[in-house]
Structures are given as C-alpha cells and as structure tokens.
Amino acid sequence: MLKITLPFWMNKRELKKLNLAAQSFWEKVELWFRLPLSKFNLMTCDLIIVDYVAWERKISRLNNEDELIYRKRVQFAFINAQDAGMTRGIYNIFDRLGIPVFDIRERQPGKDWDIVTIEMSDNILSNNKDLINLLVGTYGATCRRYEYSTTNEVKQYVHVGDMSWSHQTFVASI
Structure with a gap:
C-alpha cells in the first residue's frame, strides 16, 4: 500500500489525524479489493467466471459436458499443456480429469x-x-x-x- 506522507509543515495536529484516517480508509479499500482475488477458486466460483477464464485459456465447453469436468479442464489447462505430447503426460491429464x-x-x-x-x-x-x-x-x-x-x-x-x-x-x- 502506498504510504501517504505530508510535508513537514502540514504534518501536525488536525491534518495529521486526517492523514491517518485517510491512510486507514485506503488500506481497508485495498483489503476489499484483494479479498475476492485471494478467494479465487475455479472449482467453487460462479460459472460465469469459469467461462471467462476458459475463454482466456482457449477452452470451449462441450455439449452436455459435466460441469465438474469442465471446471477441471479449465483449472488444469496450463499444467495439461505442459504435459502434452508425452505418454506420462497423457496419463496425468486423464488422471486429473x-x-x-x-x-x-x-x-x-x-x-x-x-x-x-x-x-x-x-x-x-x-x-x-x-x-x-x-x-x-x-x-x-x-x-x-x-x-x-x-x-x-x-x-x-x-x-x-x-x-x-x-x-x-x-x-x-x-
């Protein structure tokens, strides 16, 4: 978080209290913005977010595909791409799903x-x-x-x- 500093001639009495209040407020706002990002889990979040992440990872949902398998495909897309092309990797990809x-x-x-x-x-x-x-x-x-x-x-x-x-x-x- 960015620390709010006042010039030395303003860093007294009421302005210092206002500075501390503003600093406290913006720290809370930053916490509010960071909280959803720290709770981001593709297995439990809303399906709209999963669809957005799937679009980023170039994954499209199959017709009548089970939601759990779709979520797993999106969650493990990067790891699956790393394992692609190898026999052990194919085992791992199928096992993850x-x-x-x-x-x-x-x-x-x-x-x-x-x-x-x-x-x-x-x-x-x-x-x-x-x-x-x-x-x-x-x-x-x-x-x-x-x-x-x-x-x-x-x-x-x-x-x-x-x-x-x-x-x-x-x-x-x-």
Missing part, C-alpha cells in the same frame, strides 16, 4: 511405429467419447495416430477348499 486409463502403448510390434493405443474401460470410452477425442486431439502428440482399445473388468469369485484323498492298498497272500 478423473478418467481412468489402463495402459498407453507405443511402438507395438506388428503395427506402424506412429500408432499409440490407449486402453480404457468400454464404459468410460462410450460415455466420454467426445471429451476423450478432444483431449487426445488437444494434448496428444501431433505426429502420432491414436487408437482406442477397450478392456472390460469382470469380477470372478473362486471358492477355495481343501480337497484331499487318502489311499491304502493291502495285499494278502496264502
């Missing part, structure tokens, strides 16, 4: 060298296909082709028990 990825495979035998396979659940891929395509198009390496592989999880239960058998042979001779 809450989209589980089982595996990302590059340079697989029997396929062209530039094909990258992203393996995820069939349910996740079908429910978020527009978002996943947008993320891969935005943050994927430009010199790679991406394909999706789906894996379904099946819970199986195997009952384990003890199974034993005893055997005796008696031979009799006369």
Whole structure:
C-alpha cells in the first residue's frame, strides 16, 4: 500500500489525524479489493467466471459436458499443456480429469511405429467419447495416430477348499 506522507509543515495536529484516517480508509479499500482475488477458486466460483477464464485459456465447453469436468479442464489447462505430447503426460491429464486409463502403448510390434493405443474401460470410452477425442486431439502428440482399445473388468469369485484323498492298498497272500 502506498504510504501517504505530508510535508513537514502540514504534518501536525488536525491534518495529521486526517492523514491517518485517510491512510486507514485506503488500506481497508485495498483489503476489499484483494479479498475476492485471494478467494479465487475455479472449482467453487460462479460459472460465469469459469467461462471467462476458459475463454482466456482457449477452452470451449462441450455439449452436455459435466460441469465438474469442465471446471477441471479449465483449472488444469496450463499444467495439461505442459504435459502434452508425452505418454506420462497423457496419463496425468486423464488422471486429473478423473478418467481412468489402463495402459498407453507405443511402438507395438506388428503395427506402424506412429500408432499409440490407449486402453480404457468400454464404459468410460462410450460415455466420454467426445471429451476423450478432444483431449487426445488437444494434448496428444501431433505426429502420432491414436487408437482406442477397450478392456472390460469382470469380477470372478473362486471358492477355495481343501480337497484331499487318502489311499491304502493291502495285499494278502496264502
């Protein structure tokens, strides 16, 4: 805060009191202006502010996109841009948005060298296909082709028990 100083001949009695009152008032005004800036959180603020920040970060909201995922995309836009193009970075980007990825495979035998396979659940891929395509198009390496592989999880239960058998042979001779 800028300190208000008076010339020495004015820095007495009533003018000094007025100076201190003005200094106190402008410190409060500065606090009022700084308070909203210190409480700025994209996960809890009004959606209009999120839209403004998204415009600054060149992010557009998808049709029927979940508000929480949209807020996360806006909040992590800079970090996601830093992680773009790397395998570990793609893992991190999907993890930040809450989209589980089982595996990302590059340079697989029997396929062209530039094909990258992203393996995820069939349910996740079908429910978020527009978002996943947008993320891969935005943050994927430009010199790679991406394909999706789906894996379904099946819970199986195997009952384990003890199974034993005893055997005796008696031979009799006369």
